[in-house]
Amino acid sequence: MSKERTPLVTNIFTADPSARFFDGKIYIYPSHDIPHDGVDNDNGDEYQMRDYHILSMDSLDAECVDHGEVLNEKDIPWVSEQLWAPDAICVDGKYYLVFPARDKNGDFRLGVAVSDTPVGPFKPEDNYIEGSYSIDPGLLQDDNGDVYVYYGGLWGGQLEKWQLGYSNPGEPDPEPNRASLGPMFAKMGKDMKSFATEPINISIIDENGDPIKAGDEDRRYFEDPWMNKINGKYYLSYSTGTTHYIVYATSDKPEGPFTYQGRILEPVIGWTTHHSILELNGKFYLFYHDCELSNGINHRRCVKYLELKMDENGKFETVFPYEK
Numbered sequence: 001m002s003k004e005r006t007p008l009v010t011n012i013f014t015a016d017p018s019a020r021f022f023d024g025k026i027y028i029y030p031s032h033d034i035p036h037d038g039v040d041n042d043n044g045d046e047y048q049m050r051d052y053h054i055l056s057m058d059s060l061d062a063e064c065v066d067h068g069e070v071l072n073e074k075d076i077p078w079v080s081e082q083l084w085a086p087d088a089i090c091v092d093g094k095y096y097l098v099f100p101a102r103d104k105n106g107d108f109r110l111g112v113a114v115s116d117t118p119v120g121p122f123k124p125e126d127n128y129i130e131g132s133y134s135i136d137p138g139l140l141q142d143d144n145g146d147v148y149v150y151y152g153g154l155w156g157g158q159l160e161k162w163q164l165g166y167s168n169p170g171e172p173d174p175e176p177n178r179a180s181l182g183p184m185f186a187k188m189g190k191d192m193k194s195f196a197t198e199p200i201n202i203s204i205i206d207e208n209g210d211p212i213k214a215g216d217e218d219r220r221y222f223e224d225p226w227m228n229k230i231n232g233k234y235y236l237s238y239s240t241g242t243t244h245y246i247v248y249a250t251s252d253k254p255e256g257p258f259t260y261q262g263r264i265l266e267p268v269i270g271w272t273t274h275h276s277i278l279e280l281n282g283k284f285y286l287f288y289h290d291c292e293l294s295n296g297i298n299h300r301r302c303v304k305y306l307e308l309k310m311d312e313n314g315k316f317e318t319v320f321p322y323e324k
C-alpha cells in the first residue's frame with residue numbers, strides 16, 4: 001500500500017527529513033522532536049531535540065524502520081543543546097552526519113559525526129567545523145567529487161546575527177527593501193570535517209536579475225536549503241519560513257546566483273516546513289514534515305513523503321499537501 005502523505009513512523013515525533021539512497025535502500029536522517037510543555041517562540045526554543053534516530057525503508061512501499069538512537073548530545077563535547085536538522089552523505093565508503101547544534105556560548109554551529117554504516121553508531125568530532133555558524137546543513141557531492149554544504153536559517157537559526165562577520169545578537173534582519181540573505185555555501189575539505197573555502201552568502205534573484213528583497217516573504221530565503229543537480233543544473237530549494245512555502249531557484253553554478261522559479265509545497269499543518277528531494281529511478285520524491293500526528297503542536301512533527309512531478313521544461317509542479 002502506498003505510504004504517500006502519511007506519517008512514516010508514529011512511535012516518535014520526527015521532523016526535517018533528509019532522504020538519501022545508500023546501498024539500494026532509502027535512509028531518512030530526521031530531527032527527533034521531544035514532547036514537552038515549554039515555551040513556543042520565534043527563537044525556536046520549543047525545538048528541544050537531544051538525539052538523532054535514523055529511519056530506513058527498503059522501498060517506497062515498505063515499512064519505515066526506526067533504527068533507534070545513533071547519537072546523543074551528551075556525547076558531543078562542544079554541544080550545549082538543540083540538535084536540529086541534520087543531513088548525511090557517503091564519501092569514500094564513510095558516512096558523515098552533518099548537524100547543527102548550539103555550542104557552549106549558545107551560538108548554532110555545524111558539527112560532523114562519522115560512521116562506517118548508514119545507521120551508525122556515529123562518532124562525533126570534538127569540535128564544530130571551524131568557521132561554521134547557523135543551522136540546516138544540506139550536502140551535495142558534485143560530479144567532480146567536490147562536496148558542497150549549504151546552510152543557514154533566520155531568527156532561531158541566527159543567520160542574520162552574523163552579517164558583520166561575528167555573532168552580534170542584536171543584529172536585525174536586512175531592511176525589507178534591501179537584498180535578502182540567502183543560504184551560506186562552502187566547499188567541504190577532503191577530510192569532510194572542515195571547510196575548504198571561505199563560506200559565502202548565496203544570492204537569489206528574480207527573473208529580471210534583481211535580488212529578491214528581504215520584504216518579499218513569499219520568495220525570500222528563510223531556512224532549510226536543499227540542493228539537487230538535475231540535468232546539469234543546480235536546483236536550490238528552501239523554506240520561506242514566515243509564509244510557510246517550500247520554493248526553488250536554479251543556477252548553472254553551485255554557488256549561484258540562483259534565479260527564483262516557483263513554489264514546490266504549499267503550507268502544511270504547523271509553523272515550520274522543511275524538506276528534501278530524492279531522485280530515484282527517474283522520479284522525484286519530496287520528503288517533508290507536518291504536525292498532523294500531534295493535531296498541530298508545532299514541535300511534535302512527523303515526516304512524510306510524496307511524489308513530486310517535474311514537467312518537460314524542468315519545472316517542478318506545486319503540491320497541495322492535503323489534496324491528491
Ligand code: FUB
Nearest residue numbers: 047084085223224272274
Ligand atoms: O527542527 C528545528 C528547525 O525547525 C529546523 O532547523 C528548521 O528548518 C525548522 O524545521
